Amino acid sequence: MVEVSSQTLDLEALRSFVAVARLGSLAAAAEQRHRTVSALSMQIKRLETRLEARLLVRGARGMTLTASGEALLGEARELLRHHDGLVARISGRGLSGRVSFGMPEDYASRLVGRLLPDFLARHPDVVLEAVTATSGELARRLERGQLSLVVALDRPHRLSGGEPLWRTSPVWAGARDLALAPEAPLPLALHPVDCPYRQLGIEALEAGGRPWHAVFTSTSIHALETAVEAGLAVSILERDRLTPAMRELGEAEGLPRLADCQAELHYGRGVNAASWPAVEALGEMIKARLGQRS
Incomplete structure (x- = not known):
């Protein structure tokens, strides 16, 4: 007979813990896990008892992780990935x-x-x-x-x-031979509303008092890049999207610095x-x- 260590963790309890941590709600996690709230709550309590640590606390915005819960979360996800990968490889599923x-x-x-x-x-x-x-x-x-x-x-x-994944590096982009008149409204090629770079650019221009107008609007990044290369307008692109037909614009052209995004x-x-x-x-x-x- 194989003796099971008293320190063995219940994998299903770990799955429930990860679900609560991700969803921030016992009810939502119970619904996703197809369990009652009381059953899922008991799983979490048994897990806390086994680890001798409080993992979750109820707050105004739902369930939040304690310091011990934060430490467990990454380890639990890694353990479950290894377990599920092992089962998939051995079972062929x-x-x-x-x-x-x-x-x-x-x-x-x-x-x-x-x-x-x-x-x-x-x-x-x-x-x-x-x-x-x-x-x-x-x-x-x-x-x-x-x-x-x-x-x-x-x-x-x-x-x-x-x-978090990475920080962006937006720049003003214009055609290689584009000449801008400092007193004229800046011609822009933009994505529609809801684009982060559109918001960044407009906020920077308005803060600096630089007039602008939208010459070209498109949901396609490739269409905006074509408009820039043709000299039709200035746009805001990731630095690594600049092509040989473009150049980065900045203070020399009277354009304000752009903030980055996450x-x-x-x-x-x-x-x-x-x-x-x-x-x-x-x-x-x-x-x-x-x-x-x-």
């Missing part, structure tokens, strides 16, 4: 479920080029739906439960609880239990590939 992933078009090439194909190669039974939109639109879709996870910038619609990973609160392992697996791959890049 990989992850399944449905994952709806949203990202800004500006970064789609980094994600679609290799990361998403690699994810599907590892998990061929997962149904993946990927969409591009402005960060503001992605935030609203996530809050409406239409997306499982998103990569979005922290403006203009700020979401709470995101995991790219963050956010998970949806309406992900069902069957799909959550696949959603988390994609999130971990995104963090491993793109997190804290320069």
Whole structure:
């Protein structure tokens, strides 16, 4: 007979703990885990008893992690990933479920080029739906439960609880031979409302008293880049998107400095239990590939 150590942790209790930490609510976690609130609460209490530490406290905004809970969360996620990966490899069954992933078009090439194909190669039974939109639109879709996870910038619609990935480096971009008249309104090529860079640029110009007008508006980053290269207008792009036909503009052209943004990973609160392992697996791959890049 195999003796089970008294220090063995209940994996299902760990799953419930991770769900409460992510959703911030016992009721929401119980619904996702297909358990009653009392059953899930008992799992958490037994886990706290086994670890001899308080992991969660109830506050005005729901359940929040204690210092011990914060320390456990990352370890618990890692343990569950290793466990589920082991089961999948030995049983021959990989992850399944449905994952709806949203990202800004500006970064789609980094994600679609290799990361998403690699994810599907590892998990061929997962149904993946990927969409591009402005960060503001992605935030609203996530809050409406239409997306499982998103990569979005922290403006203009700020979401709470995101995991930081990288800082952006926006610059004013103009055609290589563009000449600007300091007294004339600045001609801009912009994304529609809900674009973080549109907000950054307009805020900077208005703070500096520089007049502007929108010459070209498009949801397509490639269309904006074409407008810049043709000398039609100035736009705000990531520095690494500047092409040989463009140049970075700045104080010499009377343009104010642009603030940067934080790219963050956010998970949806309406992900069902069957799909959550696949959603988390994609999130971990995104963090491993793109997190804290320069």
